[in-house]
Amino acid sequence: xxxxxxxxxxxxxxxxxxxxxxxxxxxxxxxxxxxxxxxxxxxxxxxxxxxxxxxxxxxxxxxxxxxxxxxxxxxxxxxxxxxxxxxxxxxxxxxxxxxxxxxxxxxxxxxxxxxxxxxxxxxxxxxxxxxxxxxxxxxxxxxxxxxxxxxxxxxxxxxxxxxxxxxxxxxxxxxxxx
Amino acid sequence: xxxxxxxxxxxxxxxxxxxxxxxxxxxxxxxxxxxxxxxxxxxxxxxxxxxxxxxxxxxxxxxxxxxxxxxxxxxxxxxxxxxxxxxxxxxxxxxxxxxxxxxxxxxxxxxxxxxxxxxxxxxxxxxxxxxxxxxxxxxxxxxxxxxxxxxxxxxxxxxxxxxxxxxxxxxxxxxxxxxxxxxxxxxxxxxxxxxxxxxxxxxxxxxxxxxxxxxxxxxxxxxxxxxxxxxxxxxxxxxxxxxxxxxxxxxxxxxxxxxxxxxxxxxxxxxxxxxxxxxxxxxxxxxxxxxxxxxxxxxxxxxxxxxxxxxxxxxxxxxxxxxxxxxxxxxxxxxxxxxxxxxxxxxxxxxxxxxxxxxxxxxxxxxxxxxxxxxxxxxxxxxxxxxxxxxxxxxxxxxxxxxxxxxxxxxxxxxxxxxxxxxxxxxxxxxxxxxxxxxxxxxxxxxxxxxxxxxxxxxxxxxxxxxxxxxxxxxxxxxxxxxxxxxxxxxxxxxxxxxxxxxxxxxxxxxxxxxxxxxxxxxxxxxxxxxxxxxxxxxxxxxxxxxxxxxxxxxxxxxxxxxxxxxxxx
Numbered sequence: 001x002x003x004x005x006x007x008x009x010x011x012x013x014x015x016x017x018x019x020x021x022x023x024x025x026x027x028x029x030x031x032x033x034x035x036x037x038x039x040x041x042x043x044x045x046x047x048x049x050x051x052x053x054x055x056x057x058x059x060x061x062x063x064x065x066x067x068x069x070x071x072x073x074x075x076x077x078x079x080x081x082x083x084x085x086x087x088x089x090x091x092x093x094x095x096x097x098x099x100x101x102x103x104x105x106x107x108x109x110x111x112x113x114x115x116x117x118x119x120x121x122x123x124x125x126x127x128x129x130x131x132x133x134x135x136x137x138x139x140x141x142x143x144x145x146x147x148x149x150x151x152x153x154x155x156x157x158x159x160x161x162x163x164x165x166x167x168x169x170x171x172x173x174x175x176x177x178x
Numbered sequence: 179x180x181x182x183x184x185x186x187x188x189x190x191x192x193x194x195x196x197x198x199x200x201x202x203x204x205x206x207x208x209x210x211x212x213x214x215x216x217x218x219x220x221x222x223x224x225x226x227x228x229x230x231x232x233x234x235x236x237x238x239x240x241x242x243x244x245x246x247x248x249x250x251x252x253x254x255x256x257x258x259x260x261x262x263x264x265x266x267x268x269x270x271x272x273x274x275x276x277x278x279x280x281x282x283x284x285x286x287x288x289x290x291x292x293x294x295x296x297x298x299x300x301x302x303x304x305x306x307x308x309x310x311x312x313x314x315x316x317x318x319x320x321x322x323x324x325x326x327x328x329x330x331x332x333x334x335x336x337x338x339x340x341x342x343x344x345x346x347x348x349x350x351x352x353x354x355x356x357x358x359x360x361x362x363x364x365x366x367x368x369x370x371x372x373x374x375x376x377x378x379x380x381x382x383x384x385x386x387x388x389x390x391x392x393x394x395x396x397x398x399x400x401x402x403x404x405x406x407x408x409x410x411x412x413x414x415x416x417x418x419x420x421x422x423x424x425x426x427x428x429x430x431x432x433x434x435x436x437x438x439x440x441x442x443x444x445x446x447x448x449x450x451x452x453x454x455x456x457x458x459x460x461x462x463x464x465x466x467x468x469x470x471x472x473x474x475x476x477x478x479x480x481x482x483x484x485x486x487x488x489x490x491x492x493x494x495x496x497x498x499x500x501x502x503x504x505x506x507x508x509x510x511x512x513x514x515x516x517x518x519x520x521x522x523x524x525x526x527x528x529x530x531x532x533x534x535x536x537x538x539x540x541x542x543x544x545x546x547x548x549x550x551x552x553x554x555x556x557x558x559x560x561x562x563x564x565x566x567x568x569x570x571x572x573x574x575x576x577x578x579x580x581x582x583x584x585x586x587x588x589x590x591x592x593x594x595x596x597x598x599x600x601x602x603x604x605x606x607x608x609x610x611x612x613x614x615x616x617x618x619x620x621x622x623x624x625x626x627x628x629x630x631x632x633x634x635x636x637x638x639x640x641x642x643x644x645x646x647x648x649x650x651x652x653x654x655x656x657x658x659x660x661x662x663x664x665x666x667x668x669x670x671x672x673x674x675x676x677x678x679x680x681x682x683x684x685x686x687x688x689x690x691x692x693x694x695x696x697x698x699x700x701x702x703x704x705x706x707x708x709x710x711x712x713x714x715x716x717x718x719x720x721x722x723x724x725x726x727x728x729x730x731x732x733x734x735x736x737x738x739x740x741x742x743x744x745x746x747x748x
Contacts, residue, residue: 055585055586059590068238076243079249080245080246113585117582129579136575137245140575141244149594154236154407155407156406157405158402161362164364164365164367165371167532168531174594174595176237
C-alpha cells in the first residue's frame with residue numbers, strides 16, 4: 001500500500017463501520033466528543049490537544065488529533081500513570097492553561113514549545129519530555145499511523161526469513177511495530 | 179481436614195503429573211505415549227491451544243498501547259518488576275500478587291502464571307544444551323556437588339526433545355555449546371552478519387551465532403512456521419513456538435490416556451510408610467475448596483522449582499519430618515537463577531540503505547568463551563562463565579522523544595523512516611550453587627487456601643559480581659571491534675535473583691543421598707516412585723537458558739519410570 005492509498009484508507013476508516021468489533025469500539029471512542037475527557041479537566045485537555053497537534057501536525061499523514069492522541073493521553077493519565085507522573089503532568093499543564101495556550105496562534109504555540117525546550121530550568125524540559133513521550137506513543141502506535149506512514153503488515157509470513165538483510169528500497173518502509 | 183476419598187478406583191491412575199508447563203507437558207506426553215493412564219494436575223485455569231485472548235489484537239486496541247496499567251502495578255507489584263511481563267498483552271498470564279503472596283528475606287523476583295501451559299506460554303524460547311563443561315564443573319571447582327551423569331547420557335534425550343519441540347539453529351562444533359538437531363536458523367540482518375565477521379576475526383576464541391530458539395523457521399509436525407509477528411508471549415495461534423498448549427499436551431491428549439484437571443492445587447504427597455513409596459497426592463479444588471486424594475504408581479513433580487519443592491517440604495510424615503525426600507537437608511537449598519542486566523550497546527554508521535522485513539522473534543548469541551578448561555581462557559577472579567544474547571536493529575520513532583527542540587511535519591515524516599542502526603548485547607551468567615541460598619515455607623503466613631507461603635533468602639555473591647565486570651568489559655570490546663560507535667556499557671547491580679525467571683536447584687540431583695535430593699534419574703533417593711523434573715533438579719545452573727534441559731531430563735526420567743514400573747522396581 002503506498003502512502004496515498006493509505007491516507008485514503010485512513011480517511012475512510014473514520015466514517016465506515018465495516019471493521020471488527022473491537023476496532024469499531026475503539027473508533028467510536030476516538031470519534032466521540034473530543035471535548036469530553038474522562039480523566040483530565042476540559043481545560044487541561046484543550047492544552048493537551050493543541051500541543052500534541054503542534055508536535056505532530058496533520059500533513060500528508062494524519063495529525064495527532066486525527067490519530068486520537070488527546071484521547072490516548074487522557075486514558076494514559078487516568079489509568080497508566082502513577083501519582084508522581086500525574087502530578088508532574090498537571091503542573092506543566094497548569095502553566096500552559098494560565099496563558100491560554102490553546103487560544104494562541106500556531107506560531108505562538110510553537111514559540112512556547114521552543115522556549116520550554118531551550119529553557120535550562122529542568123522542570124520544563126522534563127515535563128516536555130514526559131509530554132512528548134505520551135504524544136509520540138499515542139501517535140506512532142495509533143491505527144492512523146499504522147495505516148498511513150508505516151507498513152501495516154500484521155502477519156508478515158514465513159517468507160520473511162529470507163528478507164532479513166535486504167535493500168531498504170525493497171521493503172517499502174518501516175513495519176508497524178508489534 | 180475433611181478429605182474426600184470417595185470413589186478410590188476412579189481416583190486412581192498409573193501416573194500423576196503435577197504441573198502443565200514445560201516439564202509437566204513433556205511428562206504427560208512421554209508417559210501417555212508409553213501407555214500410562216496419566217492424570218495431569220494444574221493449579222490454575224484451563225487454556226486450550228488458541229485460547230489466547232490478546233494474540234490478534236493490534237497495539238491501538240490496548241487502552242494504554244500495551245503498557246502496564248496502574249491497576250497491574252498495584253495487584254501485580256512483584257510480577258511487574260521485570261518491566262515487561264505485566265503489559266496489557268500478557269498481564270493475564272501472570273499471577274495476582276495480592277492473592278498469591280510470598281516473602282523476601284532478601285529480594286527475589288518470583289514471576290509465574292497459574293494456568294494450563296504455565297510458563298511454557300511466556301518463556302523466552304532460547305534453547306541450548308548443557309555440555310560436559312557444565313556437567314563436570316561442580317566436581318572440578320568444588321562448588322556444589324557433582325552431577326550424577328555426563329553429557330553422553332543425556333545427549334540422546336536432547337536429540338529427542340529438539341526433534342519434537344522444533345529448535346531452529348545451526349551447528350557450530352563448539353565443546354562448550356554442544357550441537358543439536360536443528361531446523362534452519364533465522365537469518366541474521368546485515369549488521370549482525372558484519373559484526374560476526376569482525377568479532378570472529380579479532381577474537382579467535384569467540385563466535386557470534388544464530389540464537390537457538392524454539393521457534394519454527396518452517397512448519398514442523400503439524401505446527402505452522404513462524405509468521406514474523408513477534409507477538410509470541412501472548413500465545414501463538416500458529417503454534418509456531420514450543421508451548422505445552424500447542425505441542426506436548428495435544429500429543430498427550432491424542433493418546434486418549436491423559437486426564438487434565440485444572441484448578442487442582444496439590445498440597446502434599448501421600449507417603450506410605452509400609453511400601454516406602456508415595457501413594458498419591460492430596461489436592462484442593464481451587465473452585466470448590468474441596469480436599470481430595472488421587473492415587474498412582476508414580477508421581478512426577480513438574481510444578482516449577484519453587485512449587486515442587488514447596489510440595490515436598492509440606493509433605494511431612496514420621497519418616498520425613500522436614501519434608502518428603504529431605505534426608506540430606508538440602509531440600510529448598512542451593513537456589514539458583516542466572517544473573518543478567520549487564521552488557522553494552524552502540525551505534526553503527528553505515529548500512530543506511532539496508533533493512534529487513536517482518537518482525538523476527540529471535541536474535542543472535544555469543545557462546546561462553548571463558549574458563550573453558552583449555553588453560554587459555556582461565557580467569558583469575560571468577561569460575562564458570564557467561565554468554566550473550568542480543569543483536570542489531572534500526573531505531574524507531576522512540577528516538578525522537580528526547581529531541582526536545584524538534585517538532586512538526588518534518589519530524590513526523592522522519593519518524594516514519596527507519597533510524598540508524600544500533601547493536602547491543604546483554605549477558606547471562608552462571609549463578610553458583612550456594613547451600614545458604616534457599617527458599618523455605620512460612621507457616622505463620624498462609625495464603626487464602628490456608629497453605630504455607632514461600633520465603634526467599636537468596637543472593638548473588640562475589641563470584642557473580644566479579645564475573646559481571648568481565649561480562650560488561652567483553653561486550654564493550656566486542657562491539658568496538660565490530661565497528662560500533664559510542665559504545666556504552668550497562669550493569670544493574672541491584673538486579674536480584676529471580677528476575678531472569680530461571681529458578682533452579684532446590685531439590686538437586688547428586689550421587690550421594692547424604693548431599694542431594696534426587697538421583698541421576700530425577701528420582702527422590704528414598705522414594706523412587708517420585709520423580710522431580712522441573713528446574714529444582716539442576717545441580718548447577720550453567721549459563722544457558724534451562725528449559726530445553728528440563729525437556730530432555732523429563733523425557734529421560736519418564737522412560738526410566740516406565741522401565742522401572744515394567745520391572746516392578748517401583
